[in-house]
Amino acid sequence: MKFLSLYEVSQIINRCDAIIEVVEARNPISLIDTRIEKIAKRMGKEIILVLSKSDLVPRNICLEWQEYFRDRGIVAICFSTVIKSSISRFKRFLVEHIEKRPAYYLLIGYPKVGKSSIINALKGYKSAPTSPYPGSPGYTKGVQLYLITPGIYIIDTPGVLPPITNDIEVTIRRQPIEMIENPVKIAITLIERILSFDVNTFRNIYRVHSTEPIEILRELAYKKGWLMKKYREPNIDEVARNIIRDYLNGKIPFYTSPRSILDDVKVFKPK
Structure with a gap:
């Protein structure tokens, strides 16, 4: 960028x-x-x-x-x-x-x-x-x-x-997804925000059963077959990037409303 x-x-x-x-x-x-x-x-x-x-x-x-x-x-x-x-x-x-x-x-x-x-x-x-x-x-x-x-x-x-700002919406847009250094940390923050909107979102979209962010990543990695070649451990970095992509593309339902934000949000108001 x-x-x-x-x-x-x-x-x-x-x-x-x-x-x-x-x-x-x-x-x-x-x-x-x-x-x-x-x-x-x-x-x-x-x-x-x-x-x-x-x-x-x-x-x-x-x-x-x-x-x-x-x-x-x-x-x-x-x-x-x-x-x-x-x-x-x-x-x-x-x-x-x-x-x-x-x-x-x-x-x-x-x-x-x-x-x-x-x-x-x-x-x-x-x-x-x-x-x-x-x-x-x-x-x-x-x-x-x-x-x-x-x-x-x-x-x-x-x-x-x-x-x-370090808001997750800006963070996932400031650089190419492939260049994000810690995609798991960012994806976990994004998942937590989405779960607070609807706890069943990832179950409905990906057919995973967990409602814990790290377990959602692990379960989805196994489901997709994204495993590390040497140890056959789940490649949660790749899954994290996939979730970020799906969110940017609108595949994962989420939205806020004026009622859901704090009253003291700093938005420019002309005098």
Whole structure:
């Protein structure tokens, strides 16, 4: 992952008319970068928050998040590339939202939140490089400009600001899965969070019986036949990476709601 400096981000924001910050509808709070909002506020630029992959959460949950952010002065839009009406609504919003032409929207967000897919959906064909996992071939190499519709452009950035949080949502996106040094530790944290959402999730998805994170990894390794050649011990590192991939791909059900977060979560609120 390429990291940008605050100066670089500020320069790009200064060139745009508004900012589209993309976060996942499953857990938007964890993927918001408050530094972007602070820079935008200082420069008088509006933030439009896109709750991507909204098809992975119940509709009422996405609407609750919209209301949550609206109460804090932030426009939030539920978006899914698999729901055609969602694409057309968002495109119409971008066209109608800014009066002057040409208009430039900066698209920003962590890897694997769906930025390239949004560009592709808005243009109607594959115009932005996409890749299944962060850091793999196809990852954006430099700042790119895309014409969405006459007079409306999207600026895509080559990276993000260095993470300032250790939240699991950011951790699993900051580098390619194959380069994660301790995938078991990270997967255990992710599994614990998912189990707190639904204790039967891994039983339903993988047909394993344990509800203890390390035992889920071991049981799944035996089930898949992923064993270390020399000692025939379960290869839990590989299973851990597989669970992280499945989560990023939306295979493992999980989502948060405004009701499930603490009241003191630090989200930018314009004055």
